[in-house]
Amino acid sequence: MCGNLRYKFIIACVVFIIFSLSATLCFSQPLYPSIRFLGAAQMVGGSCYLIDTGKIRVLVDFGLFYGEHEAHNSVIEFDPATIDFVLLTHAHIDHAGRIPLLYRRGFKGKTIGTDATKTLCGANLKMSLELAKREGKTVYDFDDYERMMDHFMAVSYDQTLNLSSDLSVRFRNAGHIMGSAIIELWIKNKDGTVKIVTTGDLGNSNLPLLENPEIIREGDYILVESTAGAIRRKDTGFDAFGDEIKKTLKRGGSVLIPAFALDRTQRLLHIIGKLKRQGIIPDETPVYVDSFTAREITKIYRKYGKYFNPEARAHLSSGGDPLSFPNLHEITSRDAIARHERRQAAIYVSASAMLDHANSPRHLEKMIENPKNMLAIVGWQAPGTPGWKLQRGAKTIQIPIEEYTDGKTDMRYVEKRVRMKVKTFEVFSYHADGCQILTWLSNFSKAKEVFVVHGDRENALGLAGMITKKLGFKASAPERDAVSHLSGRGQDYEIRKAPALCAGMETVERSRNISDQ
Numbered sequence: 001m002c003g004n005l006r007y008k009f010i011i012a013c014v015v016f017i018i019f020s021l022s023a024t025l026c027f028s029q030p031l032y033p034s035i036r037f038l039g040a041a042q043m044v045g046g047s048c049y050l051i052d053t054g055k056i057r058v059l060v061d062f063g064l065f066y067g068e069h070e071a072h073n074s075v076i077e078f079d080p081a082t083i084d085f086v087l088l089t090h091a092h093i094d095h096a097g098r099i100p101l102l103y104r105r106g107f108k109g110k111t112i113g114t115d116a117t118k119t120l121c122g123a124n125l126k127m128s129l130e131l132a133k134r135e136g137k138t139v140y141d142f143d144d145y146e147r148m149m150d151h152f153m154a155v156s157y158d159q160t161l162n163l164s165s166d167l168s169v170r171f172r173n174a175g176h177i178m179g180s181a182i183i184e185l186w187i188k189n190k191d192g193t194v195k196i197v198t199t200g201d202l203g204n205s206n207l208p209l210l211e212n213p214e215i216i217r218e219g220d221y222i223l224v225e226s227t228a229g230a231i232r233r234k235d236t237g238f239d240a241f242g243d244e245i246k247k248t249l250k251r252g253g254s255v256l257i258p259a260f261a262l263d264r265t266q267r268l269l270h271i272i273g274k275l276k277r278q279g280i281i282p283d284e285t286p287v288y289v290d291s292f293t294a295r296e297i298t299k300i301y302r303k304y305g306k307y308f309n310p311e312a313r314a315h316l317s318s319g320g321d322p323l324s325f326p327n328l329h330e331i332t333s334r335d336a337i338a339r340h341e342r343r344q345a346a347i348y349v350s351a352s353a354m355l356d357h358a359n360s361p362r363h364l365e366k367m368i369e370n371p372k373n374m375l376a377i378v379g380w381q382a383p384g385t386p387g388w389k390l391q392r393g394a395k396t397i398q399i400p401i402e403e404y405t406d407g408k409t410d411m412r413y414v415e416k417r418v419r420m421k422v423k424t425f426e427v428f429s430y431h432a433d434g435c436q437i438l439t440w441l442s443n444f445s446k447a448k449e450v451f452v453v454h455g456d457r458e459n460a461l462g463l464a465g466m467i468t469k470k471l472g473f474k475a476s477a478p479e480r481d482a483v484s485h486l487s488g489r490g491q492d493y494e495i496r497k498a499p500a501l502c503a504g505m506e507t508v509e510r511s512r513n514i515s516d517q
Contacts, residue, residue, distance in 0.1 A: 031485040033187045033194060035221070038077060040094070040454040041480040042461075044227060045069055047095045047454060049198065050078065053187050056164040058085045060183060060198050060223075064097030064128075067382070073098060074139045077481070080107035085163055088113035089200025090180035091120035091262065093128050100125070100144035103151070112161070114171055115154040116179025116304040122149055123300065124262050127293045131357075134409050157181070157214075172214040175203030176430055177263040178301055182214060191488035198223040201454065202432040202440060206236040209270045209322065211309050213432070213440060220448045221486050224437060226455030226477070230462040232435040232505045235427045238271055242280040244374060244423055249285055249345045253372030253420075258360040258387060260353045261294035263430060264379055266301045266323055268349055270312065273325035283326045286344065290336035290359050291351035298323055298330070333359040340366045353378075354385040361386065361399045365414055368397070373420040378428040390422050426508075434463055435502035438470055442497055448490040450475040466505070472496030 032054030039046030045066035051058050065072045080102045088111055089095055099111055113121070125145055132138045155161060160170045166188045171181040180203065185196040197219035205212045248255050259265045269289070275281045289295065302323060305316045312322040336359065339346060348367075350360040364386070367373045381387035386397055398413045432440065441450065450473045452464040460477035467475040473493045478484065 031487075032189065033486045034483055035196070035451075035486060036483045037451070037453065037478040037480060039063065039065065039072075039480065041478050041482065042455075042457040043069060043480065044454055044456065045094045046072055046098075047089075047200075048098075049223065049453075050083075051185065051187075051196065053164070053166050053189070055166050056084045057082055058087055058163070058167070058185075059083055059102075060087045061089055061095040061200070062086060062098045062102060063092070063094040066094065070137070073137075074101075076101070076105055080105040083107055083109060085109050086111040087169060087183050087185075088117055088121070089174065089183060089198070090177055091117050091124050092177065092201070093124065095200065096121050096125060097128055098139065100129075100140040100148045103147040104140045104144040108151075110151050110153045111148055112153045112155060112169075114157060114179040114181055116300070116307060117181070118149075118152045118154045118179075119300050119303070120177070120179060120262065120297065121152070123293065123296050127261070172216065173211050173307070174200050175205065175211050175213040176201040177203075178210065178266075178304055178307055182216060184216065184219070187486070189488065194221070194486050194488045195219050196221045196223070196486065199225055199440075201225050201227065201430065202437065204429050204432055205436060206233075206427065207267060207430070208274075209267050209308060209312055211307065215440070215443050217443050217445070219444060220488070220490070220492075221484075222441070222444065222447055222450045223453050224441065224450060224463075224467075225431065226434075226437070226452045226460045226463040227431040228429065228433040228437075229455060229459030230434040230466040230505060232502050232507045233426055233429070233433045234507050235425070238275070238427060241271070241376070241425050241427065242275045242278075244376070244421075245275070245347070246280050248372070248374040248421070249282065251372050252345055253370065253374060254340075254345050254367060255347045255374050255376055256360065256363050256367055256420075257347065257349045257376045257378060258353045258355050259291075259294070259349055259351065260379055261291050261351055262297050264353065264428065265289065265291065265294040265349055266298055267428065268378065269298065269323045269325075269328070272347065273322065273328075276325045281347075285347060286327045286329055286339070287325075287347045287349065288336045288339055289328070289330045289349045290333045291349075292332075294349075294351060295330045333362075337362050337366070354381050354387040355390070356382075356385045356387070356400055357402055361401055365399050365401065365416065367420055368399070368416045369419045371419045371421070375420055375422045377422065377424040390418065391424055393422075394418055434466060435505055437463065438466065438501050441467060441471055441473070442495065442501060444473075444495060446492045446494050447473050448487075448492055449473070449484075451484070452477045470498045470501055 036050040039048035047061040047063040049060040168186045170184045174180040187194045315322045351358040464475040464477045
């Protein structure tokens, strides 16, 4: 009797142990596929999403963080050696700026992006690294940058790549900057196929030169940016920009346009050329571009003219240049400053965009106390920068002037009264506004979930709410380090398109962009 009880007890213990171990193993196994939001989640900087199929691990972007989040730039929350590929949406620093750090820490795989993105990364990351070295903020060196470029695999739009037995990807035109891409990913598993669509940054369709974002019609899980938030821009044309320049030149003043070297300068050249052809800006007005990096990037844009929109391509094929016009002078910084001595009304396009380094502060010093002149702000101004202060009506300003001595950079400050006219032109934003995002999403007939990323908390949550309200999709704004399981068996939410998609959306003259570069 006792023997039987002892035997039954032992059997029960064994069964319990086996069940416990099985349950532990079952519930501790990660669910695949999954996505981990490592950056640009309820924030803009540090764009990075880790997609794990169970067989292969890929990153979509690995960008630099900004401002209060800069401490994250040297931190990697995973082992880079376990990553198989980096899929890069485009060449902006907040998407590409930390990829060389992966190679420094053991990543040996390919970085994949379009041909134009590869070339632009070469120029933009080199400039960023040189600036970081001057400021003492480097997290990698030139050897790491070279390793990235050596491992960069360039692809064409609409080309399907089979990265493994369970993952295929395709790059589509995002219309944001030259070479920018929406990335489609197909993941196969026992439940079937799950499709992810990540927009990267979607272009502003009101801004000419490049193609509009490609329309995508199918996807289970969609990552969409929210830089501008749930707003609709009031200004969608360039009439006001042209009129203000015309008035400035007519009264004998000059125009200073501080601009990002990548894409903003090229769009400006295209628009100024159109305004000259329309007679709004006189042909004889000299336009000086003094950024070496901007000039190099303009050459790259000309090289990849196949990505221009039909109007710009037609201009190119007829022997013209959509990035040139009469009296355009691409000159050195020193020569551009010397042009002020001629006392001739002119347009100066200069780096930096926020008037906090490079040559644009030197122009500002020459121009700020003349009420005939105009400062045209065409990009986001970081809080605390000279451009931000001027945009908000500062009466006096400390202008930072860089001095180079024996390979070192020192900063001196010149205080000036603000007498020139200061105007902001939001129409130059690279990013689709909330109305354009909703319109783009409305091409999907159904989706399991829309993840709203790449926007500060207010913008991301606001746009997620608008997507659910207007389209009927499940939408969320993941926090940083959140993980989502991407089930092929998840519920599909059918589109419920509102009759007036953008009705009731806040209309603003200046978006609440936290970053627009």
